[in-house]
Amino acid sequence: MQLTDSLKNLLKETATQLKGAARRRFQAQTVMGLGYGGQLLAQEELGWDRNTIRKGIKELTTGMTCVDNYPAKGRYKAEEHLPNLLEDIKKLVDTQSQTDPSFKSQRLYTRLTASEVRKLLIEKVGYSNEELPTSETIRLKLNFLGYRLKRVAKVLPQKKFPETDAIFEQLAIINQSSIDDKSILRLSLDAKARVNIGSFDRGGRNRIPIKTEDHDFEPKTTLTPYGIFLPNLDELFLYFTESKVTSDFIVDVLSDFWKSESWRFPDIKTLILNQDNGGENNSRRTQFMKRIVEFAHEYKLNIRLAYYPPYHSKYNPIERTWGILEKSWNGSILDEVETALNFAQNMRWKGQHPVVKLVTQTYSSGVKLTKKAMDEIERQIERFTNSTHETFPNLGQWFIDIYGGISI
Structure with a gap:
């Protein structure tokens, strides 16, 4: 048999369309049709492997077919031997990880090394x-889960005060309880910059060239995004306001x-609220504490306020x-409120669109309670006290329980 170019192409194409035996x-x-020296000829002219050819000839002459067992090749992954390994790593590292403060990427930076x-x-x-497994394997698992161990100067906290580590330890315990106890729902709350x-240039690129104004000294208005995020469910709710983000605004949101989503959580008795210790929502802000206590009693919920330490809110x-919201806005002109809301509605977090609402009410800042009212x-x-912690037994500024009529 003579192997012409057209015949060689036909044999190669036919072989690629077949699999296995x-x-x-x-x-x-x-x-066998090529005759003596056919194996060498097939290797040189067709690029076929001679070991595969020999196996095929053996199967053809004996009538026995070899069964492929590709899954048995190589070593099993570490999580095959240790089914809970990835989940345990995530529990340990998640509370010690922060987002990119520039919001230009979705990377998570952790304070913990693989070792x-x-x-x-x-x-x-x-x-x-x-x-x-070894530390190197742990490092690969961390990268697989989305955590980056590289030190980046711009994402390091500006300051660290003595209670920081103790606060993180207590945060890990409280946040873990929302996973272990089905009657607890964890919410993460915060506002983004206005x-x-x-018609202002916000950076980035756009396929359509658009003329923008040189300066943004006189905008039509300003919008502040405020988010409620459910970490255990990966669900996002965004509220936009042209007013100020005050204590009343936060509790109203x-x-x-809760009015719109509580029907989904009939067994929930406790809400954990993760927040930074900002001026309008910290545990010493009298109006915020008044409103959150009223919220707990109105809906008969227990509230656990769990704050992140200063300079670590990221x-x-x-x-x-x-970062996803910034990416959806990247290179676009937010010339109207509706435009900004539409971009927010079209963004995706973990494959899901967020719930987006515009709050039209105007809020006044500076509302305070008298000392007598705050004492009540x-x-x-x-407020939380931990007698077992010798160095920092009192973290009552960061962890507060509010009882809405149900024992925690």
Whole structure:
């Protein structure tokens, strides 16, 4: 048999369309048809592997077909031996990770090295040194989960005060309770920087050339995005306001969320609110504490306020969603309020569109309670104390329980 160019192309194309035993059988029949030296000729002219050809000839002459077992090749992944490994790593690292503060990427930066994570898995989770993979494998698993271990100067906290580590330890315990206890729902809340509405260049690229104004000194209005994020469900709710983000605004938004979504959570008795310790929502803000206590009693819910320490608010999970919003706005002209809202509605977080609402009410800042009125509020809340922690037994400014008529 003479191998012409057209015949070689036909044989190659036919072989590529076959798989496994059928392909080996076809190659073996072809080589046997070529006669003496057919294996070498097929290797040189057709690019076929001689070991595969020999296996095909053996199958053809004996009538026995070899069964392929590709899954048995190589080593099993670490999570095959340790089914809970990835989930345990995520629990340890998630509270120690922060988003990109420039919101230009979705990367998460963690404070923990791979060797430190391995050490914590042994000390806190109960793994043995022998059953755990190496630190290098742990590093690969962290990258697979989306955590970046590279130190980036611009994402490091500006300051660190003494209680920081103790606050993070307590945050990890409280946030984990929302996973272990089905009667607890965790919410992450925060506002993004105000956005000027007008024909202003916001950076980025756009396929359609658009003329913009040189300066944004006089915008039509400004919008502030405020988000409620459910970390355990990966659901996002965005509220936009042209007014100020005050204590009353925050609790009104929370009330609107619960009125519209509470039917989904009939078994929820406690809400954990992760926030930064900002001026309008910290635990010493009298109007905020008054309104959140009223919210707890109105809906008969227990509220646990769990704040992130100063200069570390970027560890709050809601911060990770702002990068997606910035990306959806990138290179676009937000010349109207409706335009900004439409872009927000079209963004996706974990494959889902957020719920987007515009709050039209105007809020006044500076609302305060008298000392006597605040003393009454203090009697209705419980600030956290930890007698087992020798260095920082009192973290009552960061962790507060409010009882809405149900025991926690």
